[in-house]
Amino acid sequence: MATWSTRGLRGSELEDIINRTNERYAEKNIALIQKIPTPITPVRMDKEHRQITLAYFEQRSTVDYIGVVQGIPVCFDAKECAETTFPIQNIHEHQAVFMERFERQGGVAFLLIYFSGENRAYYMRFEELLKFWNRSRQGGRKSFRIDELDPRFFMDMKANVYLPYLDLMNLDLSMRDELDNT
Template sequence: MTYSRSHANRGAFLERVIDLANNKYRSAGLADINKIPTPVKITEDYGRMVKGCKEKALWVDYCGIYNGTAVIFDAKQTSGTNFPLVNLEQHQYNLLKSWSEKGAVAFLIVYFSKYDKYYYLPFHTLKWARERAESGGRKSISYEEFQTMAQEVRSKDGYTLHYLEAV
């Protein structure tokens, strides 16, 4: 089986940027938000070394606490002019929805590499877009919609990506 290395590493850049911001948030005592590791199934055990393969992740990318409130989000990257809703798996959407309904701040951070822009998309806007798609409408969120319905996040005050400003 062959695979595209660029596809396999898609999102790694965005995750590094977010991880740097999260480390600074933690150091400043502002928030404690962590990357949820992808589960790995160990297939062979050689004592000090193991062989394994990644399993399907059942969670979103990040979870933590900010200002006394639970925060949960997924990081997505797109190279096109829109964000296809199929890029967010159903179980990820369901988790964001469940936490949002219980008072957590749930959202996506979406990076448009074509424009080198990052956006904070609150869950209520994601929910609206999913409902539109389910009723036969557009199955993606256009870059233009992000410009009007999401908040651009930038590097600021020493943070690689000061996304908590949008929260």
């Protein structure tokens, strides 16, 4: 059973930006995306019983976010990386399996990766994730470099308050349509 202990605000900057973006999409009736909390059982609390200082995960989570965009089911996970090389081990097998099953049901699955050292975010299509995942599983590199990624799927952080990932989801969908029509 995995244990969690307070380690600061790891990943919270990206999560805050995604949450604000999702609120904006919901206000404009573009999408309804929700953060999926990971169920935990508290083990230790602070003296005032206001903060959990030690807990264990009740079960493995699937992805961070799930919802619908204009009738299209969507799920994605948010990852943060300080380096320009992203370790595949940061994507757990149960997450990849869930995303694959989600895609088979007609949904769109992807990763949002924030390269904090570069202050750049990336929309990783599930198809691209599978390429790196399979390479790793077949004895190849256990990571991918930022320069291996498709430049069309990088996003500017809009003043660190908005991440326009639906623009890139549209590009993803149009690329899928092109493949289906050939």
